[in-house]
Amino acid sequence: MTESEVAGLAAGAEECREEVRAWLAARTPPAPALLAARLDGFVRTAPADRLVGTMTDALGALGLLALRVSLARGETGDEVAMDLLAADAFVTYAFEMAAEEGADVGRLAAELLAGTVA
Numbered sequence: 001m002t003e004s005e006v007a008g009l010a011a012g013a014e015e016c017r018e019e020v021r022a023w024l025a026a027r028t029p030p031a032p033a034l035l036a037a038r039l040d041g042f043v044r045t046a047p048a049d050r051l052v053g054t055m056t057d058a059l060g061a062l063g064l065l066a067l068r069v070s071l072a073r074g075e076t077g078d079e080v081a082m083d084l085l086a087a088d089a090f091v092t093y094a095f096e097m098a099a100e101e102g103a104d105v106g107r108l109a110a111e112l113l114a115g116t117v118a
Contacts, residue, residue, distance in 0.1 A: 013048035038086045056098045063090030
């Protein structure tokens with residue numbers, strides 16, 4: 001990948017990052033404060049390659065990221081529970097966005113199950 005392509009990916013990821021943050025902030029009803037903060041934390045810190053493609057793809061990829069973080073902790077407790085709730089919320093939002101975008105929900109489900117979204 002050339003330096004120009006990397007810069008383009010980073011710029012696109014930042015644009016998507018802000019789009020996802022704005023979309024999440026506009027949800028009605030809003031997520032509870034602790035969950036909203038965890039969702040925002042995942043969006044702000046997600047690697048650029050998770051924030052590519054459509055909003056459906058980005059939300060699905062964030063769900064998988066949150067699930068992987070939860071599993072990597074190898075423990076139980078409040079932090080793991082919040083990561084699992086974040087994963088659930090992102091996946092739910094991905095399906096909501098798929099409906100809004102007219103995306104193939106079957107494809108999304110298959111990619112989420114295979115762990116290959118975005």
